[in-house]
Amino acid sequence: MTRGYVVWPERGVQLAGVRETLEAVTFGIPSLAVSQRVLRPYVLHGFDLLIDLHCHTAERSDDSTAPAIELARNARAAGLDGIALTDHDTFWPDDEIKRLSDDAGILVLAGVEINTDGGHALVFGLSEYVFGMHRPAFLRQQVDRAHGAMLLAHPYRRALPWGVDPGSASYREALQRAIKGEFLRVVDGAEVINGRASDVQNGFARELLEAVGTPTLANSDTHTVDGIGRVATEFERHIDDLEGLVEELRAGRFRPWTADGTAAV
Numbered sequence: 001m002t003r004g005y006v007v008w009p010e011r012g013v014q015l016a017g018v019r020e021t022l023e024a025v026t027f028g029i030p031s032l033a034v035s036q037r038v039l040r041p042y043v044l045h046g047f048d049l050l051i052d053l054h055c056h057t058a059e060r061s062d063d064s065t066a067p068a069i070e071l072a073r074n075a076r077a078a079g080l081d082g083i084a085l086t087d088h089d090t091f092w093p094d095d096e097i098k099r100l101s102d103d104a105g106i107l108v109l110a111g112v113e114i115n116t117d118g119g120h121a122l123v124f125g126l127s128e129y130v131f132g133m134h135r136p137a138f139l140r141q142q143v144d145r146a147h148g149a150m151l152l153a154h155p156y157r158r159a160l161p162w163g164v165d166p167g168s169a170s171y172r173e174a175l176q177r178a179i180k181g182e183f184l185r186v187v188d189g190a191e192v193i194n195g196r197a198s199d200v201q202n203g204f205a206r207e208l209l210e211a212v213g214t215p216t217l218a219n220s221d222t223h224t225v226d227g228i229g230r231v232a233t234e235f236e237r238h239i240d241d242l243e244g245l246v247e248e249l250r251a252g253r254f255r256p257w258t259a260d261g262t263a264a265v
């Protein structure tokens, strides 16, 4: 259920409530499917700020074919409010990020995806790699010292063996092992939906994160220009910059979003 606060310009009135209800009120047809893009310009408050926190660029990730500026422009065209560039173990300079943001007309934030012994961490608020960051506890220390935020990307990876059937004993065993993992207990959130994962892999992440009680997000993890816009993390409050993002992540005011609505299931 999405709470929104809507101004319907022609009528100049404000309506507060659940988006599903608003669709019915504004269009008069309860069953009419209205895309969130149609309503987004009118939503002023509430869970409606969409940022994809996991994107790889051709400039800084060898395995990406997506120039940062095209990712940012496509994100805007898809109706997102922002993207974070999280290339592998490398940092974007502030001036380049600002230029991208200005050129594309959308919020662009700098993060990093760090490869650790416990999995891949999406980190916000650090500006350089320090030896030892491959250890999750040490990385958490550095993140806290910088007053940053830290998330676990694709939690199924390294936890769920390839090809394992969700109904099988091996699946249950993998899940039980993953539940005991320490990394999930030192992050501010984890991806319950990764845009490049299969349904089985994301299903495993969902069971795992529910069992541990980790706050959940959805990100594309895109490595291509067309991989953006179908998956994002939805925030409750407005975010203007990296400090704002860190604050909202640390406070847990976010949730997964998908364009087709499956995140809410």
Ligand SMILES: [Zn+2]
Binding pocket: 113, 120, 153, 154
């Ligand atoms: Zn990764």
Ligand SMILES: [Zn+2]
Binding pocket: 054, 056, 113, 153, 221
């Ligand atoms: Zn990634």
